[in-house]
Amino acid sequence: MREITFKSAVLETIVREMRRDPRVLLIGEDVGAAGGVFRQTEGLFAEFGPERVIDTPISEPAIVGLAVGAAMAGSRPIVEIMFGDFVTLVMDQLVNQAAKTRYMSAGQYTVPMVLRTAVGVGGVLGPQHSQSLYAWLCHVPGLKVVFPSSPGDAAGLFASALRDEDPVVFFEDRMLYNAKGPVPEGEHLVPIGKAVVRRNGRDATLVAIGRMVEEALRAAALLAAEGIDVEVIDLRSLLPWDVETVVGSVQKTGRAVVLDAATCAFGVSGEIAATIAAEAFDWLDAPVQRLGAPFAPVPASRVLESLIVPSAVDIASAVRRSFRDLPEEEPQP
Numbered sequence: 001m002r003e004i005t006f007k008s009a010v011l012e013t014i015v016r017e018m019r020r021d022p023r024v025l026l027i028g029e030d031v032g033a034a035g036g037v038f039r040q041t042e043g044l045f046a047e048f049g050p051e052r053v054i055d056t057p058i059s060e061p062a063i064v065g066l067a068v069g070a071a072m073a074g075s076r077p078i079v080e081i082m083f084g085d086f087v088t089l090v091m092d093q094l095v096n097q098a099a100k101t102r103y104m105s106a107g108q109y110t111v112p113m114v115l116r117t118a119v120g121v122g123g124v125l126g127p128q129h130s131q132s133l134y135a136w137l138c139h140v141p142g143l144k145v146v147f148p149s150s151p152g153d154a155a156g157l158f159a160s161a162l163r164d165e166d167p168v169v170f171f172e173d174r175m176l177y178n179a180k181g182p183v184p185e186g187e188h189l190v191p192i193g194k195a196v197v198r199r200n201g202r203d204a205t206l207v208a209i210g211r212m213v214e215e216a217l218r219a220a221a222l223l224a225a226e227g228i229d230v231e232v233i234d235l236r237s238l239l240p241w242d243v244e245t246v247v248g249s250v251q252k253t254g255r256a257v258v259l260d261a262a263t264c265a266f267g268v269s270g271e272i273a274a275t276i277a278a279e280a281f282d283w284l285d286a287p288v289q290r291l292g293a294p295f296a297p298v299p300a301s302r303v304l305e306s307l308i309v310p311s312a313v314d315i316a317s318a319v320r321r322s323f324r325d326l327p328e329e330e331p332q333p
Contacts, residue, residue: 001184007040007177009151010116013158014041014078016187018048021076024162027054027067028080037082038118038177060086064093064115071113072101076162084119084171085131098167099142114161115169120211120261121308122175127297130305132210132262134171138239138271144192145239147171149213151181153236156190164192173210173261195242197249201231204255204319207246207272209235211309212259218312223319230319238268246272247279254285255322261309264292286322291315 004012018024026044032055035042045053056063060081067079081087087094098111119132137145144166148154154172161168198213199220208216213234220230231249235241250256256276260269269290276288291310299305 001182003180004151004183005177006151006154006172006179006181007038009155009181009183010158010172011040011042011044012183013155013162013188014044015047017159017162018044018052021162023074023076025052025054025070025075025077026080027056027063027070027077029056029058029063029082031055031080036080038174040177041080060089061093064090064098067113067115068093068098068101068111071098071111071167072109077113078162079113079115081115081117083125083129084117084133085128087115087117087133087137087169090115094137094143094167094169095140099140101142102166103142110165111167112165113167114158115167116172117169118172118174120173120175121293121298121305124300124302124305126300130298132171132293134169134238135262135267137169138268142166143239144168144237145171146192146237147173147210148190148236149173149176149208149210149234151179152183152188153190153196153234155183156188157192157236159187160189160192163189168192171210176211190236193237193240193242195233195235195237195245197231197245198234199230199232201229201253203229203253204257204322205231205233205246205249205253206257206259206315206319207233207235208259209238209268210261212261215310215312215315216259219315219319222312222316228319228323235272241272243275243279247276250276250280251283254283255319256280256284257289257291257315257318257322259310259315260290260292262293263295264290265295267292289318289322291318
């Protein structure tokens with residue numbers, strides 16, 4: 001199996017799906033001749049032309065509104081929003097229209113579209129271009145939300161998202177764009193809603209999403225040197241998420257730390273921690289812990305920005321705490 005970058009894996013999948021299905025369109029700002037703000041759509045305009053790779057004005061509500069209408073009319077649009085922060089501009093089109101259409105039409109209409117957007121701290125892009133707001137969308141019935149951490153999963157989940165009959169929001173951590181990993185040749189599908197165990201262990205469970213998966217694996221290596229054997233779960237899908245795999249792991253290990261690069265307050269990590277506490281309470285040997293970003297805007301400072309996302313050292317410390325007879329530290333909000 002060859003190794004390619006995360007960005008290349010998604011681009012290959014888009015090319016394959018557009019060749020396979022003429023209903024697939026790409027809509028967004030600078031996705032055409034410019035090749036995307038991160039060069040993530042390079043070459044698509046030359047192959048598929050302006051009728052299927054559609055550059056738009058700078059109006060996110062218009063872009064997503066166009067995509068919703070196109071999906072209802074029989075197309076399968078990929079709509080690209082440059083930065084995840086800008087989903088704030090499309091909440092009506094996405095939350096009140098795309099997510100509700102199947103329900104409100106009693107299944108007569110569906111909205112098979114993929115909204116692709118980049119999130120995450122990195123590049124010193126400041127508080128308006130670095131937020132990770134996926135928890136907002138996980139609160140919406142009718143949407144599916146995925147967040148891969150590896151090139152192989154990015155390719156497989158994107159293909160599955162494009163073939164789904166409901167709207168899927170595909171979050172990408174832009175700091176992973178150049179990360180390399182194995183990706184199968186040809187068609188590759190990863191089921192939405194299914195987590196994967198990245199490392200087997202017996203003493204504690206780390207539940208991670210996005211770039212936190214790699215930090216969790218680094219923390220597991222640090223702890224292994226101390227004789228603590230940690231299991232690492234890559235959630236991959238946030239809505240729906242794989243309760244069975246996570247709870248089964250915690251029932252085996254007795255300890256859990258949930259990791260998120262976004263803020264913990266009212267977030268994905270809280271939902272996971274609450275479910276573990278409810279479904280695996282009798283197996284827990286320590287309180288469930290959460291690690292995430294501070295409850296503050298992302299600073300426009302390289303030095304301060306580097307302190308936002310929990311590190312492998314932070315994660316290892318949290319696991320060690322679960323083995324001590326100490327009160328649990330308050331989670332970062």
